[in-house]
Amino acid sequence: MELESLLKKHFNYHSFKHGQKEVITSILSGSHTMAMLPTGTGKSLCYQLPAYLLEGQVLIVSPLLSLMQDQVEQLIIRGEKRVVALNSFLDKNERTQIFSRLDQYKFIFISPEMLSIDFVVHKLKQLNIALFVVDEAHCISQWGYDFRPDYMKLGTVREKLGNPLTLALTATATKEVVSDIIQSLNLEMWNEFIYSVDRPNISIRVESLESVVDKQKKLIELVSTLQGPGIIYFSSRRLAEEMVELLRGSGVQKVMAYHGGLDQESRILIQQQFLNGQLDFICATSAFGMGINKENVRFVIHYHMPLQLESYLQEIGRAGRDGKESIAILLYIAGDEQLPYQLAESELPNVKQIELCFKWILNCPDNLSNIADFEAELRILARLTDIQWRMIRDYLQSLNANELNLTKYMNEFKLFVEQRLNIKRDKINEITRWTNSIQCRREKILNYFDEQKKMDIRNCCDICGMDMQSFYKKENEAHSIDFQFHWKDYLQAMLTK
Incomplete structure (x- = not known):
C-alpha cells in the first residue's frame, strides 16, 4: 500500500x-x-x-x-x-x-x-x-x-x-x-x-518598553486587537494567573491560565477547550503547547524572555501550523534578562547544596550503593528540587564505591555544574544580543543554526519592516460558532481509559 x-x-x-x-x-x-x-x-x-x-x-x-x-x-x-x-x-x-x-x-x-x-x-x-x-x-x-x-x-x-x-x-x-x-x-x-528551522509564515517582532506597567498595557492592547487564537508565555505560574485576571478585567474573555501546578483534569479540560474554540487565549508556562495540534494559532506573545533561542523557536512554532500568516512578539524591558539568569541558576545545585550532600556521604559511605533509597532525606537536608536531585543522584550513582576520593569527586561535580551554568549563561547572552540587535531577526536566528537567509519574506520582522495591520482583527470579522463541546463526557472517557 x-x-x-x-x-x-x-x-x-x-x-x-x-x-x-x-x-x-x-x-x-x-x-x-x-x-x-x-x-x-x-x-x-x-x-x-x-x-x-x-x-x-x-x-x-x-x-x-x-x-x-x-x-x-x-x-x-x-x-x-x-x-x-x-x-x-x-x-x-x-x-x-x-x-x-x-x-x-x-x-x-x-x-x-x-x-x-x-x-x-x-x-x-x-x-x-x-x-x-x-x-x-x-x-x-x-x-x-x-x-x-x-x-x-x-x-x-x-x-x-x-x-x-x-x-x-x-x-x-x-x-x-x-x-x-x-x-x-x-x-x-x-x-x-x-531541514531549516525557518518558519517563513511567522513574522517576528520585539516590542521594547519602558516599565512593567507599559508591558502590561501593551499585552492587553495586543490581545484585544490581534487576530486570535493566541498563546502568551510566562516564566512564572503566579504571573500567568494574575494576567488572566487583568485581561478579564479589561474585557478580554475566553482566557485561562495553564501551568504545571494545575491538576491533570484541569490541564486536560483547558487543552480541549482551547483546541475546540471555547477558549481563545492561553496564559501559559513553557509546558503548554508541546504535542498540542492546533493549526490556527495566529499569535504567540512572550511576556518574559526565554532562556535561549532554541526554546524561543519551539514556542513561537506553535503559531501558524496551518501555513497561514502569524506573528510572534517578544515584550522586552531593559534588564528582563535577569530573570532567566535566576531561573538558570535555580535549576542547578549550588555549592552549598553539593557540599551538604557530599558531607552526608562522608558520614554514611555505605549508603552510596543505594543512594536512591535516601532521596527524601537528602532532598530535605539540601533543599533540592526534582531537577537538582536527579543531577546529584546520577553523579553519585556513577561513582566507584571502592575507590572513594570524595574531595576529588566533589570538585569534579562542582566543575561540571559550573560548566552547565556557563552554557546556560551563554544561551541567555545570545538571546539578549538578539533582542537588542538591529540586524534582521530571522537572519540572526538562521545564522545561529549555521543557516543563511535565502529569500525575502513579506512581514519578515520589525527590523526589516512589517505591516501590523495584517495581524489585527478585521472590523467585519465573523464570529466563530461556539458549538457544544461535552467536556464532562470527554474527561470521563479520558480518565477511565
Missing part, C-alpha cells in the same frame, strides 16, 4: 508535510534515522505511521509528562486504543495491570527516568521493539540547551534492548548537538535529515 493511502486511512491527511515522507521512508528501509524538522511539521507522524507497517512495539522516549499525555490522548481520539504512557502518574495497581499486558500495546510512551529502573528494562526486553524513538533528542547533548542526564543513558538502554531500529527527533539542534546525539545513541550507520 502506498504511504499516501496509509496516511489517509489512519490519519485522514491527503499529503505529507515537508520532510515527513523522507524520514518515514528511511525508517521503513530499516535505517537508523536522525531527523531535525521545523516546529509544526508533525514529527510524531514520522513514527506513528511506520508503526502500522512494522511488526512489534514502538517505544517512544519523551522528556515531559504533559507532552507524553498529549500524544497519548491524540492517538486515542484518532481511535488507536493500543497506547499507554509509563510515567510517575501511574499508581501501583495501574502499573501492575499495564506491565501484565505490555505486549498488547502498539505505542509505549516512556520517560527517560523510567528506563533507569531495572524491572522496567527487563519487561521491555521481553517485547519485540520494532522502533526505538527518542523525542526531543537535543536533551541528550550536554551542549544542548535542555540537557537531561537520564537522556545520556539511552545509548546503554538501547543496547540492553538489542539495538533496535532507532529514530531521533528534534526541532532545534546545532551541528554540535546533532553530532552529540548520534554519538550518545551509539549509532554506527544512519540516515540524517536536517
Whole structure:
C-alpha cells in the first residue's frame, strides 16, 4: 500500500508535510534515522505511521509528562486504543495491570527516568521493539540547551534492548548537538535529515518598553486587537494567573491560565477547550503547547524572555501550523534578562547544596550503593528540587564505591555544574544580543543554526519592516460558532481509559 493511502486511512491527511515522507521512508528501509524538522511539521507522524507497517512495539522516549499525555490522548481520539504512557502518574495497581499486558500495546510512551529502573528494562526486553524513538533528542547533548542526564543513558538502554531500529527527533539542534546525539545513541550507520528551522509564515517582532506597567498595557492592547487564537508565555505560574485576571478585567474573555501546578483534569479540560474554540487565549508556562495540534494559532506573545533561542523557536512554532500568516512578539524591558539568569541558576545545585550532600556521604559511605533509597532525606537536608536531585543522584550513582576520593569527586561535580551554568549563561547572552540587535531577526536566528537567509519574506520582522495591520482583527470579522463541546463526557472517557 502506498504511504499516501496509509496516511489517509489512519490519519485522514491527503499529503505529507515537508520532510515527513523522507524520514518515514528511511525508517521503513530499516535505517537508523536522525531527523531535525521545523516546529509544526508533525514529527510524531514520522513514527506513528511506520508503526502500522512494522511488526512489534514502538517505544517512544519523551522528556515531559504533559507532552507524553498529549500524544497519548491524540492517538486515542484518532481511535488507536493500543497506547499507554509509563510515567510517575501511574499508581501501583495501574502499573501492575499495564506491565501484565505490555505486549498488547502498539505505542509505549516512556520517560527517560523510567528506563533507569531495572524491572522496567527487563519487561521491555521481553517485547519485540520494532522502533526505538527518542523525542526531543537535543536533551541528550550536554551542549544542548535542555540537557537531561537520564537522556545520556539511552545509548546503554538501547543496547540492553538489542539495538533496535532507532529514530531521533528534534526541532532545534546545532551541528554540535546533532553530532552529540548520534554519538550518545551509539549509532554506527544512519540516515540524517536536517531541514531549516525557518518558519517563513511567522513574522517576528520585539516590542521594547519602558516599565512593567507599559508591558502590561501593551499585552492587553495586543490581545484585544490581534487576530486570535493566541498563546502568551510566562516564566512564572503566579504571573500567568494574575494576567488572566487583568485581561478579564479589561474585557478580554475566553482566557485561562495553564501551568504545571494545575491538576491533570484541569490541564486536560483547558487543552480541549482551547483546541475546540471555547477558549481563545492561553496564559501559559513553557509546558503548554508541546504535542498540542492546533493549526490556527495566529499569535504567540512572550511576556518574559526565554532562556535561549532554541526554546524561543519551539514556542513561537506553535503559531501558524496551518501555513497561514502569524506573528510572534517578544515584550522586552531593559534588564528582563535577569530573570532567566535566576531561573538558570535555580535549576542547578549550588555549592552549598553539593557540599551538604557530599558531607552526608562522608558520614554514611555505605549508603552510596543505594543512594536512591535516601532521596527524601537528602532532598530535605539540601533543599533540592526534582531537577537538582536527579543531577546529584546520577553523579553519585556513577561513582566507584571502592575507590572513594570524595574531595576529588566533589570538585569534579562542582566543575561540571559550573560548566552547565556557563552554557546556560551563554544561551541567555545570545538571546539578549538578539533582542537588542538591529540586524534582521530571522537572519540572526538562521545564522545561529549555521543557516543563511535565502529569500525575502513579506512581514519578515520589525527590523526589516512589517505591516501590523495584517495581524489585527478585521472590523467585519465573523464570529466563530461556539458549538457544544461535552467536556464532562470527554474527561470521563479520558480518565477511565
